[in-house]
Each structure stands twice: as C-alpha cells, then as structure tokens.
Amino acid sequence: MQKHIISALVVNRPGVLAHAAGLFSARGFNIDSLAVGETEQPEFSRMTIVIAGDEAILEQVRKQLDKLIDVVKVQDYSNVPHVERDLALIRVHTSVGRRSEILELVDIFRGRIVDVSRNDVMIELSGTEEKIEAMLDLLRPYGVREMVRTGRIALTRSARE
C-alpha cells in the first residue's frame, strides 16, 4: 500500500491533536509516524502524518480533518514535488577495537557523534528515510541498543521558474 504523507496546519489549542489522532484510529489506521512542531507563525503548529491505507478511506479522513475547527489547511504530499526528512538518535554498541569502523560510517553518512562512553556511542543522523535505513542496516551488526526517531517532516519544493 502506498504511504501517504499528510500535513495539517493547526491552531495551538489543547485537544486538536487528540481529535486528529482520533479520526485516524476510528478507521483503524495505524499511524507510521507523526511529528507535531512549531511553524513560522507562533499561533500554529504543523502536524506531519505518515500513513498507509486504502486510498478512498484516507481521502475521507483527509476531508474530515480539514473540517475540524482548529485545522487551517491539510495537504497530501503524495503527488507533489517535496523534500522529506527524518531525524534519528541511535545508540550503538562499540566492542573493543571496532569504534573506528563506526566513526567511519558516521562520517560517510554525515552523521554526528553526540555522546560516547566506554561501550557505546550515540549518533545523530538526519536525512531521507532511505538514508537512515541504509545507515541502520550497516550499524545493526554492531548492536543497535536504542533508537528514537522523529518521524518524517516535509515541505513542497519551490517552482523553478
């Protein structure tokens, strides 16, 4: 099933998030990821939802979302040229003598080491889903101890006049 990235500009008010999440769960949609953060206007937040599901039902939910009183604008990025990014913090086990191999990988993927102890390092990595997955595939053999991810955010690309 195609993944959809849906963005909603919402008014900062208690309840809007619970309402929006309720719309999706009422239809049995499981949300792959969700990111809610500040925008260029202090009174608004932007929710970015990644979801897979039946196209027709998703379109209904999108419309219901658009009708919520605190939702200003809803956009589906699926068929629009856009930039997507995700952020991960990854704690990886570093066995004796193998730390330098991990540092090399971090360098190649333009990640950053943000914490280090005798037995592990914490890596900050931002990029596309594919880039993060590629790095994770290479890190797993060392032992991925813990990971937290923001989920994807997106913005439309500017038209090239």
Next chain:
Amino acid sequence: MQKHIISALVVNRPGVLAHAAGLFSARGFNIDSLAVGETEQPEFSRMTIVIAGDEAILEQVRKQLDKLIDVVKVQDYSNVPHVERDLALIRVHTSVGRRSEILELVDIFRGRIVDVSRNDVMIELSGTEEKIEAMLDLLRPYGVREMVRTGRIALTRSARE
C-alpha cells in the same frame, strides 16, 4: 513553567496515540511538540512529548499514561542526563545578492541546503532547540517563508564508568 520531555514506548496499534493525546487534552495541557517514530524494535514506537504545566498534575498524567495497556514504559527526562535534538526544514527568501550571506549562515550552523529556486532556499537543520532558535533569529530578517519542525526527541546519556 518548566518544560518536561516525556518519552513513552508504545505498542504499534491504532488508538494508542489518540488515547495518549486525549489524556493530556482532558487536563487542558497543550502539547508543545510531539514526535512519534520507529524504534530499534519493529513492534514498538516511541512518543516524545514536550509539555509545560503544573508539576503535580503532570505527574498524574504520566502515571495514567503508564497504565494504558499499549504503553510499555514512560520516562521523564527532566532530571536525567540526556541528549535532545530537533529537526527543521526552513524556506527562506533570498533577495538579489544576499544568497551568499544565507549560505554562510547555513555553513556556520552545519545545516544543509536541500532545495533552491530563484527566490528562495530550503534549509535542513538539526540540533538542539537553542541552536535552531539561534539560526532562526539570524534568518528572520531575510524572510522565513515556511517552516516545519519535528519537535524534540531525546535519549539518556550513557554512564561514564
């Protein structure tokens, strides 16, 4: 009021997000940011919530959250050594002859240009809240057209033996 960063490890099932968001909105808490994404285990997601509010009521909500059937573990990072990161995509207006000034700033803050047109650039920037705010303060005079942010994620630092 002190900001709290609360993390919840949850089972990937429809409804858990709506439940959790409902707990906070029922008490009138407005969520500053929320990020829900994958973890090192495919069956779990991690929710990271940034929230300000009365300490005692927040502690109640934290306990209620911990009791939800699909919530595995709740952690408040407030008094624990941890690493925090946020990610932003920022579209900035570039007037004639001033693009190079913006590129300089992006370089200093170790951001990346991810899209460019005749009149604007899109910047990817990850880092602490303070770093992103500092960059935004310097970008605002040029004209911040659009911004989307993931909200914060966090992991505890490793003990230094």
